[in-house]
Amino acid sequence: AQSVTQLGSHVSVSEGALVLLRCNYSSSVPPYLFWYVQYPNQGLQLLLKYTSAATLVKGINGFEAEFKKSETSFHLTKPSAHMSDAAEYFCAVIQGAQKLVFGQGTRLTINP
Amino acid sequence: NAGVTQTPKFQVLKTGQSMTLQCAQDMNHEYMSWYRQDPGMGLRLIHYSVGAGITDQGEVPNGYNVSRSTTEDFPLRLLSAAPSQTSVYFCASRQPNTEAFFGQGTRLTVV
Numbered sequence: 001a002q003s004v005t006q007l008g009s010h011v012s013v014s015e016g017a018l019v020l021l022r023c024n025y026s027s028s029v030p031p032y033l034f035w036y037v038q039y040p041n042q043g044l045q046l047l048l049k050y051t052s053a054a055t056l057v058k059g060i061n062g063f064e065a066e067f068k069k070s071e072t073s074f075h076l077t078k079p080s081a082h083m084s085d086a087a088e089y090f091c092a093v094i095q096g097a098q099k100l101v102f103g104q105g106t107r108l109t110i111n112p
Numbered sequence: 113n114a115g116v117t118q119t120p121k122f123q124v125l126k127t128g129q130s131m132t133l134q135c136a137q138d139m140n141h142e143y144m145s146w147y148r149q150d151p152g153m154g155l156r157l158i159h160y161s162v163g164a165g166i167t168d169q170g171e172v173p174n175g176y177n178v179s180r181s182t183t184e185d186f187p188l189r190l191l192s193a194a195p196s197q198t199s200v201y202f203c204a205s206r207q208p209n210t211e212a213f214f215g216q217g218t219r220l221t222v223v
Contacts, residue, residue, distance in 0.1 A: 044155075
């Protein structure tokens with residue numbers, strides 16, 4: 001069954017630095033992949049999604065992710081971090097067509 | 113268009129009490145799910161439904177019941193609350209092979 005693994009439960013970067021959050025998936029068929037963001041005491045908000053139309057996916061707030069089949073990865077990046085990017089980020093995949101399952105999350109801290 | 117609405121936002125229960133967490137969506141989505149969120153464990157799927165009258169278990173179903181009598185509503189019932197069920201609960205809805213939309217969550221404490 002498809003699943004996702006997020007490498008690094010905490011990532012800390014300086015304001016203005018590159019943000020890289022890692023997600024690897026396990027799937028024998030082209031997956032549907034998602035990145036969500038959760039700000040403190042809020043629900044989850046979709047950042048971007050991969051549905052096989054294009055390997056480089058652009059999302060909201062300047063984030064993007066690249067689907068790499070050879071590496072089974074869907075890492076999230078942003079060229080320049082902003083203080084407002086501090087949040088928890090979740091990678092997710094549709095499993096067996098019916099379930100949406102999540103990775104364990106990565107908490108992003110931005111240092112001034 | 114309210115999206116996904118969860119009630120209540122906060123709840124404190126005593127061990128052994130029962131309660132129902134409500135979830136309603138107004139987007140005519142086929143699929144609905146319940147998750148619990150605990151520190152360091154991401155979101156874990158409790159139960160899900162792919163249509164009215166159809167429900168199935170996720171990875172952590174014990175102690176919870178669900179039903180789906182209408183497309184719009186998907187309540188989660190705690191039969192006999194335990195401290196291990198202290199968590200933040202999220203309801204979500206979506207169409208097949210698309211992203212999920214989430215409610216704002218219910219913070220449940222069992223004492």
